[in-house]
Amino acid sequence: MVRPADSSIQVALDVSCAAESPITGIGYAAIYQLRALFAREDPDFHFALFAAGGRGGAAILDRELPGRPARFIPYARLAKYYAWNNLNWPPIEWFTGPARIAHNFSHQVPATSRAIKVVTVHDLSMFRHPGTHTARAVEVQQTLLRSTAKRAGHIVAVSESCKSELIDVLHVPADRIHVIHNGVNTAEFDAPFDARRVNELRQTHNIQGDYIIHLGTLEPRKNLVRLCEAYKQLLGRRDELPKLVIVGAVGWGADPILEAIASLGDAVVRPGYLSRADAILLLRGARACVYPSIYEGFGLPVLEAMAARTPVITSNVSALPEVAGEAALYIDPVNSDSIAHAIEQVLDDPAAAAARVATGRARAESFSWETSAAKLADLYRDLAN
Numbered sequence: 001m002v003r004p005a006d007s008s009i010q011v012a013l014d015v016s017c018a019a020e021s022p023i024t025g026i027g028y029a030a031i032y033q034l035r036a037l038f039a040r041e042d043p044d045f046h047f048a049l050f051a052a053g054g055r056g057g058a059a060i061l062d063r064e065l066p067g068r069p070a071r072f073i074p075y076a077r078l079a080k081y082y083a084w085n086n087l088n089w090p091p092i093e094w095f096t097g098p099a100r101i102a103h104n105f106s107h108q109v110p111a112t113s114r115a116i117k118v119v120t121v122h123d124l125s126m127f128r129h130p131g132t133h134t135a136r137a138v139e140v141q142q143t144l145l146r147s148t149a150k151r152a153g154h155i156v157a158v159s160e161s162c163k164s165e166l167i168d169v170l171h172v173p174a175d176r177i178h179v180i181h182n183g184v185n186t187a188e189f190d191a192p193f194d195a196r197r198v199n200e201l202r203q204t205h206n207i208q209g210d211y212i213i214h215l216g217t218l219e220p221r222k223n224l225v226r227l228c229e230a231y232k233q234l235l236g237r238r239d240e241l242p243k244l245v246i247v248g249a250v251g252w253g254a255d256p257i258l259e260a261i262a263s264l265g266d267a268v269v270r271p272g273y274l275s276r277a278d279a280i281l282l283l284r285g286a287r288a289c290v291y292p293s294i295y296e297g298f299g300l301p302v303l304e305a306m307a308a309r310t311p312v313i314t315s316n317v318s319a320l321p322e323v324a325g326e327a328a329l330y331i332d333p334v335n336s337d338s339i340a341h342a343i344e345q346v347l348d349d350p351a352a353a354a355a356r357v358a359t360g361r362a363r364a365e366s367f368s369w370e371t372s373a374a375k376l377a378d379l380y381r382d383l384a385n
Contacts, residue, residue, distance in 0.1 A: 008046040009384040012092045012099035012115060015049050015070060016077065017106035019057030022249055022273055023064075024217070025300050026122050029158070029182045030105040031064045036183070036373035038068060044381060048096035052076035071095040081140065084111040085147050091115075100384050107144045109151045116383050119148045120156040123297025123318075124165045125221060132220035132294060134252050145170060154383060156180050156376070158298040161319035178379055181323075182298050183369035186361075189280060189307045198281050205271045210242035212343065213286040213310075215279060215301045216293075218258070219251035223292045223315075223333050228260035228268070230339035235267055242287050242347070249273040284308045288346045288353070291315070292333045299323045303367055306360030311353040313342045323367075327360030 018030040038047070049070035051057055058072040073080075073095070083089055091113040092102045102110040103118040110117055126133060126141040133141070148155060149170035155177045157163040163179050166172040201207065216222045224246065231244050246261060246268060261268050274282070283289060289305035291314045296302075299320045305312045306327055314320045316330040324330075329345055332338040346353045 009044055009101065009380060010097070010099045011045055011047050011380055012096035012102040012110070012112075013047055013049050014051065014092060014102070014104040014108070014110055015061065015065070016051045016053050016057075016080075016104075018064060019051040019053045019060050019070075019072070021054070021056050021060060023060065026106050028276075029122070029298075029300060030120075032183065032185060032369045033105075033372050033376065034065060034068075036369035037376060038065075039370075040373060040377060042377055045377070048099070050092055050095045052080045081108070081144075084108060085143060087111070088151075101380055103156075103380075107141065107148060109144075109147050117151065117153045118156065118379075118383070119152040119154075120158065121145065121148060121162060121166060121297070122158050123162060123295065124169055125295050125297070127169050128165070128318075129221060129295050132253070137252070152176070154178060154379070156379070158182050159319040159322050161322055162297045178375075180372055180375045180379070181367055182300055182303070183367045183372040184300075184303045184307045184364050185369055186307045186365055189284060189304070189309070193284065194281060197278070198285060201271070201274075201278055201282060205245075205269050206266075207243060207245060207269050207282075210287045211245045211269070211282075211285075212242050212288045212290055213245045213247060213282055214290050215247050215283060215304075216291070217248045217251040218246070218254040220253045220257075221294050222248075223294050224257045225260045226333065226336045227290060227292050227339060228257075228264055229336035230343065231264055231267065233336065233340045234343060235264070238344075241267065244268040244290075245282060245286070246270050247272075247274055247279055247282060280304075280308065283310055286310050288313055288343065290339070290343065291320075292331055292339050293318075293320070294333050296320055302328065303364055306357075307364040309357050309361050311346050311357055312360060313339070313346065324360070325363050327356050327363050329356070 018027045051070045052073045055074045061070050088111045092110045093113050099115040102112045102115040104110050105120045130138045149172045163177045288311040295318045312328040314328045315333040329342045331342045
């Protein structure tokens with residue numbers, strides 16, 4: 001790539017996390033932040049994209065970031081992990097051309113010739129709750145995060161909570177950490193409600209009447225076994241109870257979760273992984289979104305539920321109170337009684353739930369991707385000057 005004749009700042013972006021299938025929360029965060037960044041059409045910058053991963057990644061990037069071609073290297077993710085962490089090679093500039101700044105959007109320090117290294121860190125769950133991940137994932141992510149703490153010139157933390165943990169756990173100097181919150185596209189939740197498609201989803205998955213929803217991969221950190229325990233309590237003491245709809249792909253360590261779901265019989269519905277459009281439709285129609293996670297570096301599903309005007313029940317730990325503020329009912333994630341009580345509060349006091357919904361929607365509007373992208377552009381500009 002030849003450097004443009006103007007004086008724009010060359011920024012190389014490693015967007016590998018956005019080229020995965022299915023797209024994870026981290027991948028969606030990168031995609032939406034990048035869309036907002038590119039929509040600014042800021043003449044100060046020239047962006048070049050790079051990604052490594054499976055064969056389908058190129059098509060994903062073409063679909064999610066149209067008009068922004070990336071240099072894509074299939075099956076290079078593992079090689080990149082070893083080479084970049086151990087050798088600082090090959091430099092990202094080989095794929096993107098000359099760069100003043102190189103930014104990886106998920107936990108890996110870019111190998112560079114001269115560019116300033118920037119890394120986005122989403123959470124430190126591999127240190128705080130290693131038992132909720134595979135041993136291999138813990139090994140890889142701890143290696144990446146230690147390398148980030150040591151070698152990245154600057155770190156973008158997605159929350160103040162994440163920043164505090166970078167300081168406490170990895171001893172990163174505070175002046176190297178820049179908090180840029182994730183965002184939400186509220187317009188995505190204001191589109192005309194597709195009642196026909198909702199009815200199709202209800203019929204396909206046997207969702208009758210009211211329901212409460214959880215969105216997220218079925219994995220230990222999401223705390224779904226305790227959610228099912230809480231629901232079983234409610235089934236034992238309430239004549240009527242909305243169905244529990246658990247949306248998400250099956251992840252690692254899901255066997256106890258699947259057993260807990262099965263124990264609830266037809267009181268729970270598990271549609272599996274849904275397209276984003278279908279997941280949003282179900283979220284918008286739910287009586288409440290329950291997100292009792294053990295730990296989150298940000299908690300994007302909570303922010304999206306607030307944007308969807310759906311009452312939120314979530315944990316009183318990590319970054320979740322930072323995101324939800326006064327818009328959520330908070331639970332102790334290790335106490336199924338606490339989860340059950342919060343669900344009953346939403347069902348029994350709809351006026352209070354509606355008030356929190358209004359607060360949540362207003363709060364969601366303050367977390368725009370446009371604001372997030374503007375702060376990222378300001379960071380690039382400051383680093384380059």
